[in-house]
Amino acid sequence: MTLPPALSIRGLSKSFGPARIITDVTLDIAPGERHAIIGPNGAGKSTLFNLISGLYFPTAGSVALNGENISGLPPHQINRMGLSRSFQVSNIFTNMTVRENVRCGVLNTMGLGYSFWSNIGANKTAHAKTFEILERCGLSDKANVPASLLPYADQRSLEIAITIAGDPDVILLDEPTAGMSQSETARAVDLIAKATEGKTLLIVEHDMGVIFNLADRISVLVYGEILATGTPQEIRGNAEVREAYLGDEALPEELA
Amino acid sequence: MSTQDTFDYSAHVPSNAEKFRQRTLPLLIFAAILVAIPLTGPSRTMYTLMHQMGINIVLAMSYNMLLGRAGLLSFGHAVYFGFGGYFAMHVMNWIADGSGIWGGFPVFLLPVLGFGAGALAGAVIGWPSCRRAGTTFAMISLGVAELVASGAFMFDGFFGGEQGISGDRMNGPQMFGLTLGPISQVYWFIAFWTIVGVAGMYAFTRTPLGKLSEATRDNPQRVQFIGYNPQRVRYMVFIFAGGFAGLAGAMSAVNYEIFTPDAFSLGPSGFILIMAYVGGITYFVGPIFGAILLTYMQSMMSDFTDAWLLYLGVLFISIVMFAPRGLAGIVFGFGAGLRGPRPRAFLITWLTHLAGIALMLIGLIVLVEIAVRWSNGYGEAFAPFGLPLAQSNPLSWLLVLLSALAGGALTRRAARMREAQA
Numbered sequence: 202m203t204l205p206p207a208l209s210i211r212g213l214s215k216s217f218g219p220a221r222i223i224t225d226v227t228l229d230i231a232p233g234e235r236h237a238i239i240g241p242n243g244a245g246k247s248t249l250f251n252l253i254s255g256l257y258f259p260t261a262g263s264v265a266l267n268g269e270n271i272s273g274l275p276p277h278q279i280n281r282m283g284l285s286r287s288f289q290v291s292n293i294f295t296n297m298t299v300r301e302n303v304r305c306g307v308l309n310t311m312g313l314g315y316s317f318w319s320n321i322g323a324n325k326t327a328h329a330k331t332f333e334i335l336e337r338c339g340l341s342d343k344a345n346v347p348a349s350l351l352p353y354a355d356q357r358s359l360e361i362a363i364t365i366a367g368d369p370d371v372i373l374l375d376e377p378t379a380g381m382s383q384s385e386t387a388r389a390v391d392l393i394a395k396a397t398e399g400k401t402l403l404i405v406e407h408d409m410g411v412i413f414n415l416a417d418r419i420s421v422l423v424y425g426e427i428l429a430t431g432t433p434q435e436i437r438g439n440a441e442v443r444e445a446y447l448g449d450e451a452l453p454e455e456l457a
Numbered sequence: 458m459s460t461q462d463t464f465d466y467s468a469h470v471p472s473n474a475e476k477f478r479q480r481t482l483p484l485l486i487f488a489a490i491l492v493a494i495p496l497t498g499p500s501r502t503m504y505t506l507m508h509q510m511g512i513n514i515v516l517a518m519s520y521n522m523l524l525g526r527a528g529l530l531s532f533g534h535a536v537y538f539g540f541g542g543y544f545a546m547h548v549m550n551w552i553a554d555g556s557g558i559w560g561g562f563p564v565f566l567l568p569v570l571g572f573g574a575g576a577l578a579g580a581v582i583g584w585p586s587c588r589r590a591g592t593t594f595a596m597i598s599l600g601v602a603e604l605v606a607s608g609a610f611m612f613d614g615f616f617g618g619e620q621g622i623s624g625d626r627m628n629g630p631q632m633f634g635l636t637l638g639p640i641s642q643v644y645w646f647i648a649f650w651t652i653v654g655v656a657g658m659y660a661f662t663r664t665p666l667g668k669l670s671e672a673t674r675d676n677p678q679r680v681q682f683i684g685y686n687p688q689r690v691r692y693m694v695f696i697f698a699g700g701f702a703g704l705a706g707a708m709s710a711v712n713y714e715i716f717t718p719d720a721f722s723l724g725p726s727g728f729i730l731i732m733a734y735v736g737g738i739t740y741f742v743g744p745i746f747g748a749i750l751l752t753y754m755q756s757m758m759s760d761f762t763d764a765w766l767l768y769l770g771v772l773f774i775s776i777v778m779f780a781p782r783g784l785a786g787i788v789f790g791f792g793a794g795l796r797g798p799r800p801r802a803f804l805i806t807w808l809t810h811l812a813g814i815a816l817m818l819i820g821l822i823v824l825v826e827i828a829v830r831w832s833n834g835y836g837e838a839f840a841p842f843g844l845p846l847a848q849s850n851p852l853s854w855l856l857v858l859l860s861a862l863a864g865g866a867l868t869r870r871a872a873r874m875r876e877a878q879a
């Protein structure tokens with residue numbers, strides 16, 4: 202018996218009024234695969250994430266998660282089915298501490314639901330889980346800092362921490378390293394590689410070094426359409442891609 | 458699980474001693490104060506005032522579950538107070554009849570039923586209104602309040618028409634040996650339920666739902682992506698807020714033995730909002746400060762001056778503009794400043810500021826009191842401390858002008874001093 206794809210996108214389209222932003226995107230992502238989406242600014246990468254995660258309703262087409270249709274479901278239900286996403290612009294709970302932010306992300310997997318009869322502060326498992334995540338994301342020494350006071354790179358780490366806190370099977374990361382320095386990027390990539398071990402990852406990235414290191418396969422999105430999908434080697438060798446997007450000068454030296 | 462066993466996170470979470478000091482102890486002190494108050498032999502007036510304070514503390518805090526903790530601005534919180542109170546009044550009369558199951562119900566436990574009635578009203582009204590936060594929610598709450606208030610004057614069977622419904626609390630089985638007859642016995646009823654209400658609402662903030670309420674206030678979009686429906690979070694919080702308002706309603710029903718449809722009108726709803734906001738909505742205990750001060754102002758100042766609502770308005774506007782963290786923010790800020798690196802400089806600045814505000818306040822009071830008497834035209838003169846300040850007396854106007862100017866100068870000076878210290 203073969204497993205269904207972790208994520209199966211079929212003929213997905215999205216228009217805002219007359220503007221077609223996503224056009225007939227079809228893509229299968231196998232369980233455990235690390236898949237990168239690249240493409241120029243405004244290509245529709247974030248919109249694609251919004252469609253998959255339930256924030257936007259598709260104009261046409263469907264998305265299935267582990268073989269179950271999820272298009273049309275509200276985001277919280279999709280999240281409970283095991284798909285979690287991060288945001289390109291940090292989207293955290295600014296009035297809470299780092300620890301409380303992550304603890305919010307943990308609640309759901311603790312089976313706590315909307316409960317109003319248990320004391321969260323006394324929940325040892327929730328504590329342990331929260332600090333495991335904080336530790337993994339290099340945030341445990343900032344646990345009690347208000348999230349709004351975090352330096353930018355740490356906010357990005359917190360964004361990832363909240364995303365992985367709920368133990369999702371499928372993780373969508375939207376430009377997790379955007380705006381980071383080289384050393385911060387290296388640390389973030391390390392964190393992403395570890396946190397997504399054995400999970401399915403869909404990642405939007407601009408940093409070619411990151412992508413060619415991390416991804417099993419790459420899809421190139423241009424003007425809302427998938428131009429090509431393949432292994433890093435195939436994408437690097439694809440003349441159409443080089444012309445449309447990468448441009449010879451955009452490729453890092455050692456990869457060109 | 459291996460990392461969980463080895464990593465010691467105890468350094469990063471509050472210790473049990475800290476938890477006791479910061480969480481349990483203040484509540485115990487609050488309870489101890491309430492228990493100690495009767496030892497001072499309060500007068501009847503004092504009792505009456507304190508009972509109203511207890512009711513308003515629970516009510517303002519229940520409102521803050523919405524405004525402060527869930528980011529929901531409601532203009533109709535008196536509705537849930539009213540339903541809780543009316544239901545308690547009806548049950549009180551059923552108890553007096555002694556018929557059926559109600560004959561054996563103690564009046565002392567009416568707040569439990571008030572909670573139920575308020576929560577039920579919240580569940581019905583919240584269903585359509587909690588879909589959206591922000592302006593939509595605020596407008597719906599206003600509409601619902603108007604609707605219920607006008608309904609309360611129409612359906613006399615339940616609401617008792619303009620004279621409302623009255624009853625007698627001295628019926629049914631007693632609890633703790635309290636007949637609830639003398640006012641000093643009602644005190645224990647009010648104190649008990651004030652503590653239960655405050656402790657209950659505090660416990661709520663510690664639950665997953667309480668935390669989700671804050672998360673939904675801060676960022677409803679992200680809440681969806683950690684697996685929760687913000688509408689459902691709001692709805693559930695709304696039901697609880699209605700419940701605690703209903704509890705306060707039943708406290709009021711037992712205390713006054715009467716409820717009238719006026720309880721539902723926009724005035725009380727606005728007063729609840731002002732109590733919570735003046736007290737400080739970002740602090741859990743903020744509304745306690747607001748409830749105590751405003752209840753005091755309401756019952757004491759209305760005896761002294763016709764213009765007390767005007768002073769209330771000035772207080773509210775000043776807090777909104779100059780101290781958005783409310784009285785609690787001022788008090789805790791004062792404490793933090795004294796424990797800060799330069800307590801002396803801080804204290805001097807603070808006292809300068811206080812003097813400035815006091816002077817401006819004197820100017821305002823003299824102006825208002827003269828104006829009120831002038832406009833009433835009874836020929837009565839404002840004479841504080843035996844000093845006659847008629848409108849024809851140039852000294853009056855000089856006093857207004859000078860204290861306003863001096864006060865303004867002092868506050869500006871305090872602001873500059875604060876800037877220099879920062």
Ligand SMILES: Nc1ncnc2c1ncn2[C@@H]1O[C@H](COP(=O)(O)OP(=O)(O)OP(=O)(O)O)[C@@H](O)[C@H]1O
Pocket residue numbers: 217222240241242243244245246247248249289
């Ligand atoms: N809600 C919306 N309404 C109208 N237009 C939208 C909306 N969301 C996105 N768009 C448009 O869709 C296009 C694609 O946007 P999107 O954010 O998906 O691009 P992107 O590939 O993520 O770009 P970037 O690399 O800059 O993040 C843009 O032209 C944007 O203006």
Ligand SMILES: [Mg+2]
Pocket residue numbers: 246247248289375
């Ligand atoms: Mg984007």
